[in-house]
Amino acid sequence: MPIIQLTDIRKSYDERVTVIDGFNLAIEKGEFVVFLGPSGCGKSTTLRMIAGLEPITSGDLFIKGQRQNDIPAKNRDIAMVFQSYALYPHMTVYQNIGFGLKVRKVDKKVIREKVTKVAEMLNLTPYLDRKPKDLSGGQMQRVALGRAIVRDTDIFLMDEPLSNLDAKLRTTMREEIVLLHRELGATTIFVTHDQTEAMTMGDKIVILDGGKIQQVGSPMEIYNYPANMFVASFIGSPAMNLLSIEQENAGHSLAKQLVASSASVLGQEGDLMLGIRPEDCRINSDDGCPMEITFIEELGADQFVHGMVAGQKVIVRELPEKRYAIGQKVHLKINPSKISWFNKTSGERVRLANE
Amino acid sequence: MQKANQTEKWLLFLILTAIGIFMVFPMVWMMLSSLKTTEEVLGSTMTLLPRDPQWGNYSGALELAPFLNYIWNSLFTATTIVIVQLFLSSLLAYALTQMAFRGRQTLFTVILATYMLPAAATYVPSYVIISRMDLMDTLAGLIVSNLVNVFTIFLLRQNFLKIPKELIEAARADGSSEWRILWEIVVPMSRNALINASILSFIGNFNNYLWPSLITNSEENYLISVGLNRFFNSQGAFGDTFPLIMAATVISVFPLILIYVLLQKHFIGTISSGSGVKG
Amino acid sequence: MNKKSSVLELIVFVWIPLIPLIVFWIVPLLVTVWLSFTDWDYIRPQFDYVGLENYVGLITDVAFFQAMGNTILFALATVIPILFLGFIFAVGLNRLRKTKNIVQSLMFAPWITPMIGMSIVWSWMFDARVGPINQFLGGLGLPQPDWLTDSNMAIWAVVIVTVWKNIGWAMLFFSDALSKIPSALFEVSDVEGASRWHRVRYILIPLVSPTSLFLFIILTLDSLQAYDQINVLTQGGPAGSTRTLLYLYYELAFQSFNMGAATAVAVLILIISAMLALFSMKISKKYVFY
Numbered sequence: 001m002p003i004i005q006l007t008d009i010r011k012s013y014d015e016r017v018t019v020i021d022g023f024n025l026a027i028e029k030g031e032f033v034v035f036l037g038p039s040g041c042g043k044s045t046t047l048r049m050i051a052g053l054e055p056i057t058s059g060d061l062f063i064k065g066q067r068q069n070d071i072p073a074k075n076r077d078i079a080m081v082f083q084s085y086a087l088y089p090h091m092t093v094y095q096n097i098g099f100g101l102k103v104r105k106v107d108k109k110v111i112r113e114k115v116t117k118v119a120e121m122l123n124l125t126p127y128l129d130r131k132p133k134d135l136s137g138g139q140m141q142r143v144a145l146g147r148a149i150v151r152d153t154d155i156f157l158m159d160e161p162l163s164n165l166d167a168k169l170r171t172t173m174r175e176e177i178v179l180l181h182r183e184l185g186a187t188t189i190f191v192t193h194d195q196t197e198a199m200t201m202g203d204k205i206v207i208l209d210g211g212k213i214q215q216v217g218s219p220m221e222i223y224n225y226p227a228n229m230f231v232a233s234f235i236g237s238p239a240m241n242l243l244s245i246e247q248e249n250a251g252h253s254l255a256k257q258l259v260a261s262s263a264s265v266l267g268q269e270g271d272l273m274l275g276i277r278p279e280d281c282r283i284n285s286d287d288g289c290p291m292e293i294t295f296i297e298e299l300g301a302d303q304f305v306h307g308m309v310a311g312q313k314v315i316v317r318e319l320p321e322k323r324y325a326i327g328q329k330v331h332l333k334i335n336p337s338k339i340s341w342f343n344k345t346s347g348e349r350v351r352l353a354n355e
Numbered sequence: 356m357q358k359a360n361q362t363e364k365w366l367l368f369l370i371l372t373a374i375g376i377f378m379v380f381p382m383v384w385m386m387l388s389s390l391k392t393t394e395e396v397l398g399s400t401m402t403l404l405p406r407d408p409q410w411g412n413y414s415g416a417l418e419l420a421p422f423l424n425y426i427w428n429s430l431f432t433a434t435t436i437v438i439v440q441l442f443l444s445s446l447l448a449y450a451l452t453q454m455a456f457r458g459r460q461t462l463f464t465v466i467l468a469t470y471m472l473p474a475a476a477t478y479v480p481s482y483v484i485i486s487r488m489d490l491m492d493t494l495a496g497l498i499v500s501n502l503v504n505v506f507t508i509f510l511l512r513q514n515f516l517k518i519p520k521e522l523i524e525a526a527r528a529d530g531s532s533e534w535r536i537l538w539e540i541v542v543p544m545s546r547n548a549l550i551n552a553s554i555l556s557f558i559g560n561f562n563n564y565l566w567p568s569l570i571t572n573s574e575e576n577y578l579i580s581v582g583l584n585r586f587f588n589s590q591g592a593f594g595d596t597f598p599l600i601m602a603a604t605v606i607s608v609f610p611l612i613l614i615y616v617l618l619q620k621h622f623i624g625t626i627s628s629g630s631g632v633k634g
Numbered sequence: 635m636n637k638k639s640s641v642l643e644l645i646v647f648v649w650i651p652l653i654p655l656i657v658f659w660i661v662p663l664l665v666t667v668w669l670s671f672t673d674w675d676y677i678r679p680q681f682d683y684v685g686l687e688n689y690v691g692l693i694t695d696v697a698f699f700q701a702m703g704n705t706i707l708f709a710l711a712t713v714i715p716i717l718f719l720g721f722i723f724a725v726g727l728n729r730l731r732k733t734k735n736i737v738q739s740l741m742f743a744p745w746i747t748p749m750i751g752m753s754i755v756w757s758w759m760f761d762a763r764v765g766p767i768n769q770f771l772g773g774l775g776l777p778q779p780d781w782l783t784d785s786n787m788a789i790w791a792v793v794i795v796t797v798w799k800n801i802g803w804a805m806l807f808f809s810d811a812l813s814k815i816p817s818a819l820f821e822v823s824d825v826e827g828a829s830r831w832h833r834v835r836y837i838l839i840p841l842v843s844p845t846s847l848f849l850f851i852i853l854t855l856d857s858l859q860a861y862d863q864i865n866v867l868t869q870g871g872p873a874g875s876t877r878t879l880l881y882l883y884y885e886l887a888f889q890s891f892n893m894g895a896a897t898a899v900a901v902l903i904l905i906i907s908a909m910l911a912l913f914s915m916k917i918s919k920k921y922v923f924y
Contacts (some may be wrong), residue, residue, distance in 0.1 A: 454647060
């Protein structure tokens with residue numbers, strides 16, 4: 001049985017504005033699930049509903065088989081880490097971490113044991129007597145984590161905990177969090193708007209946009225088989241190339257030029273979008289679709305060549321050793337097995353026979 | 356903050372409103388009593404509303420003592436005092452925050468210390484000083500002796516500290532005098548603090564009693580609280596003229612209530628914006 | 635960097651504004667202290683230096699100790715309820731949304747009224763026979779004390795009026811401080827299992843402690859200077875039960891014209907105020923969290 005089950009969850013304010021709709025998700029014990037999406041997509045709101053900080057308008061939330069809709073946050077046995085860390089400014093690190101235990105009337109000696117253990121785990125021992133204002137961002141983050149860990153719950157909810165850290169620290173903390181997750185064997189739901197974070201940390205990614213789930217899957221699944229154009233362009237940096245293939249005129253020939261056997265797809269009604277990632281493209285001198293180079297990004301280990309193909313922008317990832325020039329006329333070749341077809345109007349993925 | 360559920364919210368609302376009503380009850384009672392007859396007020400049974408509103412009580416009160424004059428005196432002195440206070444306090448607050456001179460910190464500490472002093476401790480000598488200046492029993496004397504307001508200096512100082520240094524330095528680099536910087540840059544940026552300070556000071560000076568009662572003894576110079584108390588004492592406690600006393604009290608309370616209702620936002624805002632709690 | 639100020643600037647910005655302060659505060663203060671060592675009676679221009687006689691006279695006067703006791707009682711009986719109730723009301727008010735402004739306006743209204751005027755109203759409300767308070771109490775079958783004429787009750791009447799006037803003021807300050815606490819703190823304490831009591835004790839109270847300290851100082855200093863309501867309600871009586879040190883000063887200076895003793899009382903009030911300030915600094919180190 002999944003440890004967390006959300007069925008048909010809907011959230012609206014004042015019966016007018018609906019921010020989450022038709023949310024269905026099952027989370028298994030021990031999974032590291034990432035809620036990913038742009039600002040305002042509803043990921044934090046959903047997390048807060050699971051935590052009990054926001055009321056659920058309709059639908060059911062089950063944790064460990066029990067319906068939680070009407071159970072207050074303090075009785076849900078979950079731990080939460082906030083984006084702003086929410087450390088108590090007037091308490092020391094020790095007191096911050098131990099507060100949840102103190103409030104549940106745990107014996108002082110036991111508190112001391114647990115807090116010291118957690119502090120060691122997170123390298124916070126030298127800071128136990130400091131107040132939050134004397135800590136760095138990373139240290140505060142770890143205190144927030146410590147506070148969650150010390151409670152020995154099975155479920156961790158994290159609301160963009162790394163967003164306030166600088167890039168380098170963020171990368172370090174990502175690793176630490178995943179290692180902690182494994183060590184503790186907890187189930188974690190992690191909210192972020194950063195797709196790199198989601199890809200590197202999650203077992204399962206739930207992509208949201210406009211309050212609706214766009215896709216649920218493992219990082220590789222989502223990367224290789226995006227369910228719609230939103231997901232396709234959200235994941236991956238640089239974004240997936242999306243080329244419009246219209247029914248009549250040059251469109252089809254573009255597809256024909258790019259893909260040898262695309263007959264089955266081109267027979268579809270409606271206009272299509274061809275999605276292909278930069279790393280699945282190659283530049284040829286003579287074979288493929290004509291392309292004029294407009295811009296080159298040299299990043300050391302990678303090279304991204306921007307160009308125009310039949311009036312549409314394309315980015316190609318090439319080996320750094322190859323030399324190109326702006327204005328140069330070349331040809332584009334793509335890997336047919338890596339193409340994602342989308343219906344241009346609905347944005348949905350067109351599933352081929354073998355998918 | 357966890358939102359209270361519906362019943363809790365209603366209960367809370369009721370309790371707090373009940374308390375709110377209790378807080379304004381004396382004022383409401385005052386107004387109702389001013390419209391009653393003496394028998395209704397002093398009678399053995401308590402009646403809530405007057406049977407027949409005695410608006411004549413107000414003109415009656417005005418005949419017995421020139422309350423409107425008193426109100427004018429209060430308005431005039433309070434307004435003048437506030438204006439001068441703002442002027443002087445702005446100068447001082449500017450000096451304390453933007454100018455460098457020896458003893459600046461000491462000066463601030465001294466000013467802070469005067470806040471702790473009971474004003475009454477200064478009354479005896481101040482009384483002599485006023486009479487030596489030949490300002491006894493004059494509104495001018497009242498005004499002159501009330502020009503200090505440490506709270507205003509605090510509020511303004513708090514605010515001036517928040518003005519970005521670059522603005523001042525740029526103005527100085529342009530050759531602007533300190534006087535111009537104060538009045539053309541700093542003061543316009545501190546409008547809220549100035550309004551808040553004036554409201555607080557105005558209320559205090561309008562309602563002032565002890566000091567004015569000591570240095571004014573002709574009726575024409577009474578401030579409203581002084582005039583009212585004299586009237587109250589002269590009528591004997593709860594004699595026949597009680598409703599008139601209530602009418603007179605309403606007159607004394609009314610101007611401020613009016614201002615309060617009109618400027619509510621500013622009154623409440625007085626507390627919130629930079630009230631200098633850190634002291 | 636501020637450039638060193640010129641003499642003209644110092645005159646305009648510092649010395650001129652300081653004139654009222656010096657003339658009507660500093661000089662009178664020094665004169666008051668000096669006068670406390672004389673026996674001046676205001677009527678005759680001559681007087682003698684009497685050293686500490688005035689102070690000794692006070693210390694051996696029962697009325698003085700009574701006033702001292704009344705002052706302390708009055709201070710505690712007003713400041714503590716004002717802080718307590720102001721805080722509670724602010725906490726309650728914080729949970730309202732749409733109706734917050736109306737209730738706030740009602741609760742703050744007493745503060746802007748003139749104390750003299752409202753004390754006149756209260757003096758009638760406290761009237762033992764016909765005042766609404768006793769009528770209300772009588773209606774509920776409760777005892778109806780002689781508020782203003784019983785020397786045990788009078789001080790409480792004055793306390794009630796003072797608390798009534800100032801609760802709104804304290805409540806607004808607390809309300810403002812509460813609104814500045816980030817809501818995430820409440821949410822996280824919620825998730826951690828804190829009850830409402832825990833929240834108040836471990837979060838609200840510590841985080842509003844700077845406001846509490848500020849209000850404590852201001853309210854106590856105010857209570858030391860309370861005059862208007864005593865003048866109207868009880869004039870220091872009955873039997874000196876509502877005579878505070880300040881009222882004693884007023885009586886000595888402007889009724890008995892015993893300037894020496896009056897100024898000695900004033901100096902003592904000054905010393906108490908100063909001690910209060912120091913005391914507040916000390917406890918702020920331990921109990922106030924910035």
